[in-house]
Structure formats: C-alpha cells, structure tokens
Amino acid sequence: MVTIEDYGTYETAWCPGCGNHSILQAVKKALVALDLQPSQVLLVSGIGQAAKAPHYLKANVFNGLHGRSLPVATAAKTVNRDLAVIVESGDGCTYGEGGNHLLAAIRRNVDVTVIVHNNQVYGLTKGQASPTSGEGFVTKAYPHGVFSSPFKAPLLAVAMRAGFVARGFSGRIDHLAQLIQEGVRQRGFSLVEVLQPCVSFNRVNTFSWYNQRCYELPLTHDPGDWENAIAIADQWGDRIPIGVIYRNNRPAFDENLVQLGEVALVSQEVRMDQLKKIMMSYY
Amino acid sequence: MVTIEDYGTYETAWCPGCGNHSILQAVKKALVALDLQPSQVLLVSGIGQAAKAPHYLKANVFNGLHGRSLPVATAAKTVNRDLAVIVESGDGCTYGEGGNHLLAAIRRNVDVTVIVHNNQVYGLTKGQASPTSGEGFVTKAYPHGVFSSPFKAPLLAVAMRAGFVARGFSGRIDHLAQLIQEGVRQRGFSLVEVLQPCVSFNRVNTFSWYNQRCYELPLTHDPGDWENAIAIADQWGDRIPIGVIYRNNRPAFDENLVQLGEVALVSQEVRMDQLKKIMMSYY
Amino acid sequence: MRDGPSRPKAVNIVIGGEAGQGLITVGDILTRTLVRAGYSVVVTQSYQSRIRGGHNTFTVRVGSEEILGPQEPIDILMALNMDTVHFHQHELSPQGTVLVDEKWGLEGNAIFAVPYEELGSQKFSGILALGVVGAMLGLEEERFSGALEQFLGKRGDQVLQENLASLKSGFSWMSSRSGPMHKLSPPRYAGTRLTLNGNDAIALGALAAGMKWCSFYPMTPATSIAETLAIHSQAMGIVVEQAEDEIAAINMALGASFAGAPAMVATSGGGFALMTEAVSLAGMIETPLVIVVAQRPGPSTGLPTRTEQSDLEFVLHSGHGEFPRAIFAPGSVEQCFHTTRQAFELAEALHGPVFVLTDQFLADSYRSVEPFDLEQLSPVRTCQVLSEDTPHQVYAITQSGISHRLIPGLSAQCVAAYSAERLAIADSDEHDEYGHLTEDLTIRKRMVDKRLSKMNEILARTIPPEVAGDEAADLMLLCWGSTRGAVWEAADTLRSQGLRVATMHLSQVWPIVPDTVLGHLQNAREVICIESNATGQMAKIIRRETGFHISKKILRYDGLPLTPEFVLRQIAEV
Amino acid sequence: MRDGPSRPKAVNIVIGGEAGQGLITVGDILTRTLVRAGYSVVVTQSYQSRIRGGHNTFTVRVGSEEILGPQEPIDILMALNMDTVHFHQHELSPQGTVLVDEKWGLEGNAIFAVPYEELGSQKFSGILALGVVGAMLGLEEERFSGALEQFLGKRGDQVLQENLASLKSGFSWMSSRSGPMHKLSPPRYAGTRLTLNGNDAIALGALAAGMKWCSFYPMTPATSIAETLAIHSQAMGIVVEQAEDEIAAINMALGASFAGAPAMVATSGGGFALMTEAVSLAGMIETPLVIVVAQRPGPSTGLPTRTEQSDLEFVLHSGHGEFPRAIFAPGSVEQCFHTTRQAFELAEALHGPVFVLTDQFLADSYRSVEPFDLEQLSPVRTCQVLSEDTPHQVYAITQSGISHRLIPGLSAQCVAAYSAERLAIADSDEHDEYGHLTEDLTIRKRMVDKRLSKMNEILARTIPPEVAGDEAADLMLLCWGSTRGAVWEAADTLRSQGLRVATMHLSQVWPIVPDTVLGHLQNAREVICIESNATGQMAKIIRRETGFHISKKILRYDGLPLTPEFVLRQIAEV
Numbered sequence A, B: 001m002v003t004i005e006d007y008g009t010y011e012t013a014w015c016p017g018c019g020n021h022s023i024l025q026a027v028k029k030a031l032v033a034l035d036l037q038p039s040q041v042l043l044v045s046g047i048g049q050a051a052k053a054p055h056y057l058k059a060n061v062f063n064g065l066h067g068r069s070l071p072v073a074t075a076a077k078t079v080n081r082d083l084a085v086i087v088e089s090g091d092g093c094t095y096g097e098g099g100n101h102l103l104a105a106i107r108r109n110v111d112v113t114v115i116v117h118n119n120q121v122y123g124l125t126k127g128q129a130s131p132t133s134g135e136g137f138v139t140k141a142y143p144h145g146v147f148s149s150p151f152k153a154p155l156l157a158v159a160m161r162a163g164f165v166a167r168g169f170s171g172r173i174d175h176l177a178q179l180i181q182e183g184v185r186q187r188g189f190s191l192v193e194v195l196q197p198c199v200s201f202n203r204v205n206t207f208s209w210y211n212q213r214c215y216e217l218p219l220t221h222d223p224g225d226w227e228n229a230i231a232i233a234d235q236w237g238d239r240i241p242i243g244v245i246y247r248n249n250r251p252a253f254d255e256n257l258v259q260l261g262e263v264a265l266v267s268q269e270v271r272m273d274q275l276k277k278i279m280m281s282y283y
Numbered sequence C, D: 001m002r003d004g005p006s007r008p009k010a011v012n013i014v015i016g017g018e019a020g021q022g023l024i025t026v027g028d029i030l031t032r033t034l035v036r037a038g039y040s041v042v043v044t045q046s047y048q049s050r051i052r053g054g055h056n057t058f059t060v061r062v063g064s065e066e067i068l069g070p071q072e073p074i075d076i077l078m079a080l081n082m083d084t085v086h087f088h089q090h091e092l093s094p095q096g097t098v099l100v101d102e103k104w105g106l107e108g109n110a111i112f113a114v115p116y117e118e119l120g121s122q123k124f125s126g127i128l129a130l131g132v133v134g135a136m137l138g139l140e141e142e143r144f145s146g147a148l149e150q151f152l153g154k155r156g157d158q159v160l161q162e163n164l165a166s167l168k169s170g171f172s173w174m175s176s177r178s179g180p181m182h183k184l185s186p187p188r189y190a191g192t193r194l195t196l197n198g199n200d201a202i203a204l205g206a207l208a209a210g211m212k213w214c215s216f217y218p219m220t221p222a223t224s225i226a227e228t229l230a231i232h233s234q235a236m237g238i239v240v241e242q243a244e245d246e247i248a249a250i251n252m253a254l255g256a257s258f259a260g261a262p263a264m265v266a267t268s269g270g271g272f273a274l275m276t277e278a279v280s281l282a283g284m285i286e287t288p289l290v291i292v293v294a295q296r297p298g299p300s301t302g303l304p305t306r307t308e309q310s311d312l313e314f315v316l317h318s319g320h321g322e323f324p325r326a327i328f329a330p331g332s333v334e335q336c337f338h339t340t341r342q343a344f345e346l347a348e349a350l351h352g353p354v355f356v357l358t359d360q361f362l363a364d365s366y367r368s369v370e371p372f373d374l375e376q377l378s379p380v381r382t383c384q385v386l387s388e389d390t391p392h393q394v395y396a397i398t399q400s401g402i403s404h405r406l407i408p409g410l411s412a413q414c415v416a417a418y419s420a421e422r423l424a425i426a427d428s429d430e431h432d433e434y435g436h437l438t439e440d441l442t443i444r445k446r447m448v449d450k451r452l453s454k455m456n457e458i459l460a461r462t463i464p465p466e467v468a469g470d471e472a473a474d475l476m477l478l479c480w481g482s483t484r485g486a487v488w489e490a491a492d493t494l495r496s497q498g499l500r501v502a503t504m505h506l507s508q509v510w511p512i513v514p515d516t517v518l519g520h521l522q523n524a525r526e527v528i529c530i531e532s533n534a535t536g537q538m539a540k541i542i543r544r545e546t547g548f549h550i551s552k553k554i555l556r557y558d559g560l561p562l563t564p565e566f567v568l569r570q571i572a573e574v
C-alpha cells in the first residue's frame, strides 16, 4: 500500500497562499488512492509556476519546454504503457503556446491525464494575460484590458468529444483528488482543468471569487450526454460548474496501435530476423 | 466597376479535375461582387496546393510559411484596415500546422476571411492524412487507417463563437462565392470551409461523395442561434450542411485598438513630439 | 584612442532580500535619486525564477565620475533579511558596511544595526534603510523624497505620506548618529540625465526609428521591451500585441512589415528558436524585420533570469538556407538605443532581418543616460521611395541586390499612380522578379546572387569596432556586447599597474569586416577574448573571418555578469 | 590511398515527361532490372513541386563497373512527351538517341521514332519504351518482366498481363529492327544487390540500430524515410507517428527516448527550424536523439523538390546555448545506412542529439547496394547498463561527462532493484545531479563543464575523412555529404588527364578533428572546396577549426546536384 509519505515533502518556490499548494496535495492524494508507486508514475510538465509541480513530489519527471508537454507525454505513454502518465502545466503553457498539441491530443485520445493549473494569468513571467484571462483583465500590454474572448478549454474538449473532461477548484482538495483519480483511470485523454488563485498577479479571480461561484455538478448530471455537456461546459460567470462534465469510451491512442503487444515496447527485443527479410525485399 | 477580367487568368499547377479550380473561380466572383480592386485585396496563404491559389489571380499576395498565414493576415489587416485581407490555405496548413493560430484568431475576432480548401488530405506532399481525414482513411503512414478523430473546424469555431462560420463546396461555385462575399463583409473573423475533391490523393471523399451529401441550409436556419448552430456544425456523414452556420456581432480585433485612427496606421506620421515627452518621463 | 585612468572611485551598494520584499522599489528609487543628482550609476539585478522568497539582489554602483561596469566588493550591504548577510558578508570591501535590523542581534566589525521598529513600521524597513543609506552617502533628503513622490504618487496620498515619513525617519536617525560614512564627491555632470536600463533604451530606439508594430510572447529577459512599448502605445499610436506563441509573433511582424509598418519582435533563446523558420522567410521575401534577442544562460530553459552571451552563433546561423543579415550587440544603454534605431534603418535599407543581441545583465542594468537628441533623428519611411518610375518588379535584379519595395494597397499619399499592376507579392518559394513562384533554375541562381550581393551594402554600413587604449599594446582585450564596461574598467586597472593595454569592443558582431579588426589584433603582442559563454564564440568567428587565432580566452558562464574583478583574476591566471 | 582510373564507361538514360505520366514507375522498373542484372547504377530524380503536369526527369546512369556519381550527357532520352525533347536535346552525348513517338513527326540525327500506337496502347507507351530501351542495352527480356511482375503484382493479373505484353512488344520491335545500340558490357559483379535510395538506407540503418519510435511531419525530401519505416512498423513492432507539427514530432521523440525507446525524427530545413528549441532541450536533458535533416534549396520554402547543401551551418549551431553534438553527412547510399546506425549508437553513448545531414539528391538516388551484414550488427540498448550499483544521480558528474541514464518505470528485466529513489528526472532548467531544478550557480558551472566535456568522447569516435588519390597532389578536392560521387569521378577524369589529384570526403562533418584533416590539406599544392551551396559553408568551418584558408571554391546552388562535368567545367575556370 502506497502512502502519502512515499511521495515525500519538498520545499516549493511558490508564493504563500498560491493555489498550487493545494493542487499538489490533491495530486498526491489521488496517486495514493490509485495505489501507484512513484516509479510507476511519470509526470510531464512544461514551463511556468504550475510546471514546477512535478519537482515537489517523488516520481519520474520530464519537465520539458513551455507548451510542449503533451507530445512528450504522448510518446512516453505509447512506448511504455505500464506508466501512469500525468501532465501538469499552466493555462498559458497548455492553452497558449501548446494549443495545437491540445487539439491533437484530444483527437488522438492519448491515454494521459492533463491537469491544467488555470490561474487565468501568466504567473512565472509576472502577470501577462493568458488565454483564459477574463475580458477586460488589465495587464501591462493591455492597459485597456484584454479583449480576446477567454478560452473555454472544457467546452472545446467536449465539442471535440475528448475522452474525459472535468473541472476542479484548488479550494476543494478532496473533490479535485477524486477528479484526478477518475481522470487517471480513464483509458483515454483526460482533461482536468483546475481553477487556481494566483495571489500575486490575479487580483480579479481570487480564492473567494472562485469559491463563491463554484458549484459541484449534481449526481444527476449525466457525463454521457453530449448536448447537455456542451451547455454545462459553456457555463462561466456567476456560477461555474465543477466535477466530471463529459466522458465517453473511444478507444485510446495506444489501443489502436496493433503493433503494441503485452510487453511495453521499450522492453521488447529488436526483431533483427524481421529486418533481414525487410532488407531483402529491396532486391 | 470591377470585372472578372481585372483579376486575370493564369496557368495553374493544379491537377485537372481538382476542386481548387472552382474555388479560384468562386473567389474571383466574390471579389468582383464586392467591387474590390485587386490593389485593395491582400491574399495571404501558407504552403500546400491550396496555398498556391493567390498566385493565380491579380492581387497583393503574401504566400508565407506552412501553417502561418493567420498571424501574417492579422497584422497586415491591423496596420492597414483599408485592405480586404483574405486567407486561403489547405486543411493541413490551417488546422494541422496552424491549429494554434486558428484558436487565437477566433478569440481575437480579427477581421479576415479564411477560406480553407478542405480536401481532407495533404495534397502537395502526396497523400498523408490531414486533421480532417476520415477515420479509417488509409495512407502510407497509417496502413490500417487513420484513427484520430477528424477535426470539425466549423464545430470548433461555433463553440468558440467565431464571428462568422460557413461551409461551402467547390462543386457549387455560386453558392460558395456568396459565402465568401458574406465572409468578407463580416466585420470580424470569418471561417469559410470549402469541401474540395482532390482527384489525386483522396479516393474516398470524391466529387460525387461530397455532391451526394451536401445540402444547403434552409432559409429558416438562424445563424444567430448558437445551440442550433452547434448541432448543425456537428453534422457530418450522410448529410453535410453547407451555408452560413453561425454568425454574431462581436467587435473585431482592430475595433478594440483605440490607438487606430481613421487613417491606416501605415500611413500615419510618427509622433516624434510624443516621443520626446515619453523619453523625458525617464528623468 | 584615449588613455584610460585607473578605475573611477565609486560606492557599491547591494540591496538583498527575498523576492516580494520590495527590493526593486527601493533600488529603483535609490537609482533614480542618484541619477537625478548627477551621479553615474551601473545597476546589476540578480534574481531567481520565482515571485516570492528565494534570494535576490539589486546592486547600484555609483560614482561621481563616469563609471561603466559593475563591481564585486560591496561597500554598503542593505540586508532586508538575514540570509543576505549570510550570503554576501564575505564580499564586503575593507570599508564595507552591513545594514541590518537591530532585532536580529548580529554583531561584527562591519555590522551596522538599525532599530527599524523604533524608527517606524517594519513594513517600511526598506524605505527606512533607504533614508539611512542616503545619509551615509551624504546626500540631501529632498533628493530622495522627490523620487519617492514620483514613484509612489499614483498609489495614493496615504501610502506616499507613510513612505515619506519613513524615509525622513531613517535619514535623521543616521544624520544624528554619525557623519556620512560613504560620502560621495560632488557629481561631475550637471545637466539632465535619464534613468534607463537596456530594455528601456531598446524600446525608445525602436520608437525613434518609427516602429509601428511589435508582437511578442512573454519571455525573460525580453518581456519588458514589449511591455514598455505597450505602455507608450496609446501616445505613440502604435500596436503592441501579445501573440499566442513566438511563431505567431514573428509572422505577425512580417505581415505588418510587408504591409508597410516598421516592425519588431523581442524574445530570448528558446522563443527565438521557434522564430528561426520565419527568419529565413524574412531573408527570402526580403522584408525588413528587427529581431531583438535578449540572451540568458542555456541550453533550453537553463537559468531563465540570469545572463549569458551564448546565442551569438545560433543567431548568426539561424534559419535554413543562405541570406544576408546583420547583428548588433550594444555594449551600453546608449548603444541599446542607437543600435536599435540603426537596426530599423538597416533592415529597411537591405530589405531583410537585422538583429539586436542583448542579455539579461544589460536588459536590467539601469544607467544614467544623457537624453537623446531626437531632433537629429528621423524615422524610417517604408514608402517614401515609391514613385511613378518605381519598377513593377518587387524583386528586380539590381547591381546592389536591393530592389524597390511595394506596399499593398497604399494609396495616393505614397504613390500617385498606384496601378493595378503594381502589386506587392511575396512568396516563400523561389520566385521571379515579380515575386511569383518559379521553378526556373536559371532565375533561382540569379535570385540567390541578388540576395547575397546585398551583403556589400551591409558591409559598407558596418559599425567599426571601438578600439581604445595603447597602440601596439602588450595586451589587447577583445569583447562584444554587454561586457564592454567590465572590460574597459579592467583595462584601466591594468594600465594603472603599468601595462600597455588596448581594448576592442564590437557593437556590431556581424558582419565582421576583417580590415577593421585584423590590424588592431595583429598590433597587440597578445590578445585575450573575453566573453560570457563557455566556448568562446566570438573568438571562433574572428578566426573564421580573419584567420586570426585567439587562443587565450576569459569565459564566464555561471549566469552572473562579467565584472572587472573577474577579468583581472583570470588575467592573473592566464 | 588508391589510384583512380578515368571515369567508368556508363550509359546515361533519361526518362522525361509530365508529373503523373508514370515516369517514376518506368524508372523504378528499369533501375531494379539493371541492379538485379548486376549493374551499378546512380539515379537522379528531378521533379517539380506539383502532382500533375510540369516537367520531371528520372535519370538512370548505368555501368558494368562501379559508378559513383551522376553524368550530364544523355545517351538515351526516353521522351514521354514532346517537351522532353525540347528541354534536353542539347544535352545529348555524341552517340545519343532520343526515343520519341512516331506520331510526333520529329526528325533529326538522334531521333529514334517508335510507333507506340502500332505496338500497343498509348497508355502503355512508358512500358513499351522500356522494352525498346531494354533491347537497346542488349539485355534479356526476362530480366524486365521479372521486375515488372514484382512491381505490378499487387495490382492484379489483368494490369500485369497488359504491361507484360507491352514490354514484350517493345522488346521484339527493337530487336527486330537493329542490334543493341547502347550495349552494356557484362556486369562485373555477380552476387545479390539491393536497389536502395538514400532514404531507404536511412530507414534500414535506423531499424538496424534498434529504433523504436519515429515521429514526423511530412516534408519533402524527408517524408519517405518515415513512410518507409511506417510500412515496416508492423513487422518490426515499432511506432511511426505523424505529428501535428514538427515541434510535436521532436518533443514526442524526446519523450519516447526518455522513456527508453531509441527515437528519430526526419525533416527538412523549415521543419527543422521549428525543432531547434527541442534540439537545445535534448542537449540540456542529455537525452539521445537522432535527427535527420534532408536538405533542399532555401531560404524558406525555396525549391521544395530540389537539392542543396545549405543547412550545414544552421544544423551545427541550431539550438540556443552550448552543448555537444555530432553531424554525419553520408556520401553514398551505403553511408546512409552506416552513419544512421552510428548516429543511434553515438546518441546513446553521449546522451544527446546526433544529426544525419542528407539532401534531395541522395534521398532520391537509387543505387545498387550489397546487402548489409546484419549479423554483425547489434541494436542499441537503452537500459543494459543499469545495475544495482547504478548511481541514483542521472546527471552524476563524471570525468567523461557521461552519466548513467535511468529509464522511468522500467521493471525487473533491466534493473533488479529498481528502488523508489532511482527515478528518472529530466529538467530543461539547469539542474543538480538528480535532475532537479537548481539556481545554484556553482552547480551551474559544473554542469556546463560536464556537458561540454562529452565532446571528448565524440572526438574520439569521429569518422576520419576519406582521402583518396595522389599523395602530395597538385590539387586536392574537398567535399562532404552527397557530392562524393561527383567529386570522385571528376578527380578520376583529371587524373586521366595527367594531373596529380587527391580527394577528401567528410562523412562526418562535426566535429572536425584538425589532426585528421590539416596534414592532408597542407600536403596539396592547391585545395578546392566543392559544395552544393552559395557561400562555401564547409570551407568556413575548416578555417575556423584548423586555420586552413581555402579560397578556391566550386559552388552550385541552382537546385541541381553537382555533377562531375560541373566540377570539371569550374576547375577549368578557377
């Protein structure tokens, strides 16, 4: 039995009061509940405050490039299906620089769980607008406020029929841990967007701003109902739904690859006998 | 009065029977109907068969990089609002390599019209899968058929509340020309996806495949009704709707930029007097 | 050539503490006050990639004579927390003073305990310390309160009054205790001086050049260039747009430039890597573009908030295929302004990409700068050369390789007879003189020759190296970019020790014009190349371009800026 | 060193027509037949960036002795349309023959009209012509029909029979008319030879190295590498994935490699530009990666289907910051196989990025190749070195700079006691020995030194240049990559004219080991550097690395491959 101690405790470089601390807790809780050993877990991240998260627990870590965690996770999972592959990164990283990979990962239905720490701002680079920044959010570059319409990732993911779409709030750790667990269990692409206050650069979407608005989806909510999920995922404003918004049973990316066998690809012997045949086919 | 002759006639490098020939016709017809002079028009494209289109009519042309036409168009339109800026490129270019820019352009609601020549395949590079290739579409890289779910750009655009979303078919030139006209007239981002047979590399989605399935949206269709537009944009299969699927009146990107005046930015004098004040503010 | 004296007398003040303790505010006010009072400063900012906690410093080296570079020994250490004492105690100069909070109960020779709690709220200890330091330097209190007002004015009266009170309290406490312990001599300069860092100056240089479009994706240490431009965008009537990624940023800039707006992007190594495809595009479609690359230590994310000069070779060879380019590497804040302006001019003249290569040290380094004579400067014009006779061929093959740009849709004010035939065509494929795609291989060769022949124009305009010090020297110190000040001051020290030393600084690092470099190098008995990188990139380029082999190098690559002391220590070794 | 004879006797057959006329099919069958019959071939494919129409050629140079490079004069021109006659007539050798359709009514000395309509359907004129050419070369008909069967077998019996009939018809028509006009001597080699182009060989080399992951985004002329691998992916149990863009492709490959699967990407200039950020990442996280860059003429989209060698400097300096790398540049199809294999080995040994630099000419150039001795080769193993004693520190600082890789989650078959502490950590930031992010600047410096010291291992393994011909030659011809054959044959011709000529070919272009290069260059009275680019990139690198200045260059940059004739013409000029 894995315990939360197995995942260690580390000093972080985050601000006191930052929502990231709670997300870290929720991730650990979920991994313990899933009974995964640190060595079975690969955490992949980009660059940003959120992307530092994998350094603060025990696990295999690939802390790569800003925006590029999904391609890394896609391939790592494919060559070693025994790993639980979890992506953790910010809204800027995943929806901004990395937007194209999000579209592709949803379409592939690659079996990774993406936890997006959505603080609606670029934290590490000191307060620029992110794709999720609200209309009118004032930054140095937008003294009159941002006017691009905010990116609703859950809506996009539902519209594209992603495998699993959920939203959590860093202020509800256990609820969030549950969502992450379900996301990891899902055989396919799982988006877990987490609303996360940034105490240093987002003075609009604060803890209480989120706390007042978030409501848990009722048990009666049917995540299999696409039309309804569209409407739920579209909700934003006075009331913000959290919970599992949508899910389906599309086969995962690796399940389509007939060449993948029981044994993880990385552990398979190279088929030199086959190669000889192939080479001779060029006669 | 502009005539179709003003747009010239050129030899193309396209295959005989390719849907691109008809799209070119429709574009010219639309420009004439809009009474635009070639010098008022800027055609921006990426790389691919579709992206060659701007070379085959008289206009200003920026035939840039694969996947990168939208950023070019965004800036060109902003610094010179007097230009009619139209993007023409393929499905691979716009939805594949350029996916992130599509998301951003929709969010900005930049006043350009994007005509996507969607042949559901990479034509110029000889038949690889594109984001719109149907499930099971066989290519060299996917001998068992593509398994990523096909990208429904109109659905995504509606979900994101793009300014104007339409679909046309190269087999209905006048209908298509009408859509392009409306797209150009729209003050904001317009997506005109055009179904286009590729006679050389797409043996599945042929002219008759499209022709049998395409139906024009009835006059009763209300493009202002988002929920309904979602359902329409989601349709694909035995029946494929063509026409204006969705539109709204969000302000265009450049309308938000208070610093843009009556005169196109490119023609404005540099405010050296202001600069002096700014410099002295560093005292 | 000028003779250099030994290093100027200066006081080196280090403010240290956690991120979020307000040390930048204190540093900014101190710096601005000193500059306004007529002193020369060199600021070094050293910080970690985090928003709260950790350990940061803001260092102000100040002198009454002109100073050029940073200094290692600390004269006044303003410790906002105990860690600061711990980390920097051993760096104190013999006469060094450490300002600490009395409450910490620290003792020692240099320790100077201030009863912050007694003097005012703990919350204002930074401002209290500022008052103390002001008095230590022997400056008048009003100088500081003026800067404070300017700085905090917009935060409301209450905040300002509290701060002013703290400042006064610190000042009078110190004045009542002892005389100025680090008294500054009266400043040599009187006139107005601005407080600018490298990035401010780049932004102003761009504005002076008539820049109308800047697109960017945030990346330290380049971000503040675009953000500064954005702050002035309303007044100047320009557009600054945060792009969805760096690829978008540079393609936007090319779109804007193609349409007639002088355009710029600013980024750092990793972001620049994503731009390289479009750098090659700029070369191919011959569209002016200024690209600022603010370097930080790599590879990859590396040390995002530190300094390095390790992207020279990358920038020089960035983009596939072959096309001409120029690279500036300013060595001072003034040069940031001037080379950026020149970059726009050159980009417009050669129709292609021009780079400004800076780094975190210079980006964040405030200096006292004489206001630029804007009256003497005229902005770049993209369409002034169009006339009735302007050929229709955008890529007409000319002797110089430079053709006439056409701007899409630009109406009567530029071209009287803008005919339907005179269209602006750009194609990333090889193209004919009109800009249309071609597969004619004879045209291909002519177009390559045309593009490359523009190098002659660039060569003719290249800024020659700045050479100073003794002719036929025993030792020539070669440097480029931001290290100029450190190397200049190190040379001064060596000269004061009796050595015949020359220095050479390149503020344009590409192209290298052998004639302007080689003679100087050959005249020296020994040459040392000094760079903030691990492989001696400039030395390699010099060898490739001139054949001159520099085997002795002083290289720093731990993320900190080169200092005169570092150079002198290494020279002692080599 | 070996003595070279004059150029081998060969017949140069050019098939010309529109895209879509089936000339590649005809060319493939002709090539395969000749190779199977024991002849040596060099194929040059020249095509436009379009699917139908335009003008393309497929050129087969064939000889009974070993031939290495292409040839300009045409011995047999198989014109599938009239344009072909028009475009290539002036390139005919004195004994050249032009196969035309009788119907075109062309006349002239070299014109050889074939009554295609009479002999069979117009639809099969390509195959008819193939029969005619087969007879002209004096080969047996069965040789062709065998290849035809192999090629068309899967298209169904009817198609095959029609084609076989056409072939026969052409053959007998020609045989009945005259003897073989371009009779080939009996081939020198007997054993089995494969028909492989450069891209095929790269794919096979990767498979032989144990590659398990290839991600790509289509880009000419690299696409066929990944597509070939995909065709064999089921049999080999590997994964080939078409990515959403090049950035995804390379980041995927790094993810796969990090997780323990030897990985590769293949792309061309513009796509590679997008990968440069991740090249730097590979350097930082010390993860093996093989990157194939198949060059085409730039800048930008340039001439997408033509050849050039203009990305050498770009690849060498790609990625921000400083880290070691190696670059192979195969000069033959065999070298494509071997250097690709070596690239995987080296990437695994040095824990970092290794490049294979090829180009369109070599990518598409079919040759007759002896089967590789696969028994002698063992695939790369990513996890064999892990043991109980393997240190926990993935980035342990060692003498060689090379540490021990850890593979995430890899279970008992690799490591008996895979403890919870032995985790694989990779960070693009500067990191400590465990791989965790650090801002400790002392560690920073040690990590830079560690990474760069791996260069010694690379240097020790670098393939020395291949030097041939006369010692102390009057003339040394230096080349790299795909131009080897052309240069070798040009040298042979010069020797036959009595000159003392040496050649040097670099199949590894980075690092340059001065000791292995300089002596040879200094021994020659004159050195000419021969490259398919406009600026002489290798010459510049040689000067930078060795100090040896090569002022004479032969450069081709019109998109066509270097030929011996081109080299000889230019030598006559220089």
Ligand SMILES: Cc1ncc(C[n+]2csc(CCOP(=O)(O)OP(=O)(O)O)c2C)c(N)n1
Residues within 6 Å of the ligand: A047, A048, A049, A050, A051, A065, A066, A089, A090, A091, A092, A093, A094, A117, A119, A121, A122, A123, A124, A125, A130, C217, C218, C219, C220, C246, C270, C271, C274, C301
């Ligand atoms: C290619 C590239 N561009 C830009 C950056 C600079 N950068 C680092 S973090 C960041 C934004 C982070 O925002 P987000 O992903 O929302 O994370 P947060 O810090 O808010 O958790 C940026 C732009 C980078 N590291 N790499």
Ligand SMILES: Cc1ncc(C[n+]2csc(CCOP(=O)(O)OP(=O)(O)O)c2C)c(N)n1
Residues within 6 Å of the ligand: B047, B048, B049, B050, B051, B065, B066, B089, B090, B091, B092, B093, B094, B117, B119, B121, B122, B123, B124, B125, B130, D217, D218, D219, D220, D246, D270, D271, D274, D301
């Ligand atoms: C960065 C980059 N990657 C790849 C390519 C190669 N490429 C050229 S066109 C193309 C695909 C074109 O597909 P699509 O956009 O659907 O256009 P179509 O040819 O089908 O009209 C690709 C991958 C390129 N030119 N640049």
Ligand code: SF4
Residues within 6 Å of the ligand: A013, A014, A015, A017, A018, A019, A020, A049, A050, A119, A123, A124, A197, A198, A199, A200, A201, C051, C052
């Ligand atoms: S800046 Fe914001 S996101 Fe970053 S650690 Fe601080 S509170 Fe958290």
Ligand code: SF4
Residues within 6 Å of the ligand: B013, B014, B015, B017, B018, B019, B020, B049, B050, B119, B123, B124, B197, B198, B199, B200, B201, D051, D052
């Ligand atoms: S390949 Fe397809 S898309 Fe390209 S020109 Fe031919 S038919 Fe049209």
Ligand SMILES: [Mg+2]
Residues within 6 Å of the ligand: A048, A090, A091, A092, A117, A118, A119, A120, A121, A122, A123, A130
């Ligand atoms: Mg964020």
Ligand SMILES: [Mg+2]
Residues within 6 Å of the ligand: B048, B090, B091, B092, B117, B118, B119, B120, B121, B122, B123, B130
């Ligand atoms: Mg397409």
